[in-house]
Amino acid sequence: SQTIHQWPATLVQPVGSPLSLECTVEGTSNPNLYWYRQAAGRGLQLLFYSVGIGQISSEVPQNLSASRPQDRQFILSSKKLLLSDSGFYLCAWSPGQGSNQPQHFGDGTRLSIL
Amino acid sequence: AQSVTQPDIHITVSEGASLELRCNYSYGATPYLFWYVQSPGQGLQLLLKYFSGDTLVQGIKGFEAEFKRSQSSFNLRKPSVHWSDAAEYFCALDTGRRALTFGSGTRLQVQP
Numbered sequence: 001s002q003t004i005h006q007w008p009a010t011l012v013q014p015v016g017s018p019l020s021l022e023c024t025v026e027g028t029s030n031p032n033l034y035w036y037r038q039a040a041g042r043g044l045q046l047l048f049y050s051v052g053i054g055q056i057s058s059e060v061p062q063n064l065s066a067s068r069p070q071d072r073q074f075i076l077s078s079k080k081l082l083l084s085d086s087g088f089y090l091c092a093w094s095p096g097q098g099s100n101q102p103q104h105f106g107d108g109t110r111l112s113i114l
Numbered sequence: 115a116q117s118v119t120q121p122d123i124h125i126t127v128s129e130g131a132s133l134e135l136r137c138n139y140s141y142g143a144t145p146y147l148f149w150y151v152q153s154p155g156q157g158l159q160l161l162l163k164y165f166s167g168d169t170l171v172q173g174i175k176g177f178e179a180e181f182k183r184s185q186s187s188f189n190l191r192k193p194s195v196h197w198s199d200a201a202e203y204f205c206a207l208d209t210g211r212r213a214l215t216f217g218s219g220t221r222l223q224v225q226p
Contacts, residue, residue, distance in 0.1 A: 006157075034213070042218060042219075043204065043216040043217055043218040043219055044158075044204070044214075044216045046213045046214070049213055059213065090157055090158065092158075102148055102160050102163050103160075103214060104160065105150075105157035105158040105159070106157050107156055107157040108155070108156065108157045110155065
């Protein structure tokens with residue numbers, strides 16, 4: 001069966017520091033991969049999605065970037081964190097073939113910026 | 115543009131009572147709809163999905179949802195709520211743009 005892993009689970013970082021959050025998927029190949037952010041008391045906002053290695057689409061302009069160095073690895077990064085980057089970050093995957101497939105989420109990373 | 119509205123930010127029900135969480139969508143074509151549940155500090159778990167066919171969809175944990183095209187709604191229901199159902203529930207719409215449009219969520223509290 002397919003599984004998705006995110007780490008770290010929690011992270012506390014100072015303003016201006018770099019960021020790297022990692023997400024990996026097992027048990028499937030060529031998945032679509034997504035990064036969402038969930039601010040406190042709000043819904044989910046799609047940040048990036050990827051349909052293949054090296055293919056990244058950005059949904060909103062921001063201080064963050066994403067990379068997909070391997071088929072089942074998706075990384076969220078920042079060179080300099082801002083206070084507004086605090087939130088709960090969720091990685092998700094869906095089957096690469098077929099449309100309108102449900103997305104399956106990891107357990108999330110809670111990022112606090114000091 | 116597509117959108118999903120969950121009118122109830124917070125709902126409290128007694129254990130054993132029935133539950134209905136509302137979801138309304140706006141989309142010009144056939145919608146593909148999902149309900150997810152999120153426990154505190156956790157990721158989202160898929161409860162059920164509607165793609166086509168039978169408008170009453172059964173999901174996990176005893177949940178069901180009914181798609182009503184005339185009302186642009188996809189309400190989630192459960193006949194008898196358990197304390198473990200306390201969580202936040204999200205309705206989501208897939209328009210084929212490779213991204214889900216989520217509602218803002220409904221937080222469910224269950225009273226003993």
